Amino acid sequence: AQSVTQLDSQVPVFEEAPVELRCNYSSSVSVYLFWYVQYPNQGLQLLLKYLSGSTLVKGINGFEAEFNKSQTSFHLRKPSVHISDTAEYFCAVSPNFGNEKLTFGTGTRLTIIP
Amino acid sequence: GAGVSQTPSNKVTEKGKYVELRCDPISGHTALYWYRQSLGQGPEFLIYFQGTGAADDSGLPNDRFFAVRPEGSVSTLKIQRTERGDSAVYLCASSFRDGYEQYFGPGTRLTVT
Numbered sequence: 001a002q003s004v005t006q007l008d009s010q011v012p013v014f015e016e017a018p019v020e021l022r023c024n025y026s027s028s029v030s031v032y033l034f035w036y037v038q039y040p041n042q043g044l045q046l047l048l049k050y051l052s053g054s055t056l057v058k059g060i061n062g063f064e065a066e067f068n069k070s071q072t073s074f075h076l077r078k079p080s081v082h083i084s085d086t087a088e089y090f091c092a093v094s095p096n097f098g099n100e101k102l103t104f105g106t107g108t109r110l111t112i113i114p
Numbered sequence: 115g116a117g118v119s120q121t122p123s124n125k126v127t128e129k130g131k132y133v134e135l136r137c138d139p140i141s142g143h144t145a146l147y148w149y150r151q152s153l154g155q156g157p158e159f160l161i162y163f164q165g166t167g168a169a170d171d172s173g174l175p176n177d178r179f180f181a182v183r184p185e186g187s188v189s190t191l192k193i194q195r196t197e198r199g200d201s202a203v204y205l206c207a208s209s210f211r212d213g214y215e216q217y218f219g220p221g222t223r224l225t226v227t
Binding site: 004032036042043044045046049051090092094099101102103104105106107 | 147149162209214215
């Protein structure tokens with residue numbers, strides 16, 4: 001079984017400042033890792049994913065994340081945020097088999113302060 | 115191309131009533147998933163179909179919940195004798211047969227009064 005912990009339920013950040021959203025996971029098997037974004041009144045959209053290979057993965061809208069196996073973490077970062085980044089961000093994990101259910105964290109609400 | 119669609123977008127029902135929620139996956143996607151997202155929580159897995167059969171239904175909370183996908187495309191999530199605790203957003207996602215990326219629909223917001 002897998003579990004995901006997103007310790008920060010809310011993160012306020014000034015516009016153009018950097019941000020890091022933290023994600024830690026637990027699993028007895030190797031995993032795939034994902035970050036999804038949910039804009040107000042919209043469905044979940046994939047930001048980026050780690051399947052294998054380079055531990056630094058780049059996604060849409062200037063976001064990137066680094067997989068750290070020893071710390072079982074997959075933190076999301078952006079060097080300079082914009083008002084349009086205001087949204088809920090979910091970290092998710094699945095066993096590395098393909099076509100497996102996702103286990104989500106509880107989400108981090110990112111609020112950009114003008 | 116068209117994404118995953120879900121109908122209705124909102125459903126209000128009285129306690130004890132029966133409801134059906136529909137999901138239309140992306141064309142060509144053989145895998146289909148249902149999740150439930152309660153207020154302030156992340157989505158929780160309910161059931162997964164590969165083709166017409168339920169490959170994993172371990173997330174269904176009890177026997178009031180049932181889902182079908184008779185022709186391997188559209189799926190219907192059925193909830194009998196609804197309870198107030200069933201109020202949530204029900205999300206559907208689809209992916210290719212050996213896919214790693216799930217594409218989510220906009221969800222159906224179910225409110226049980």
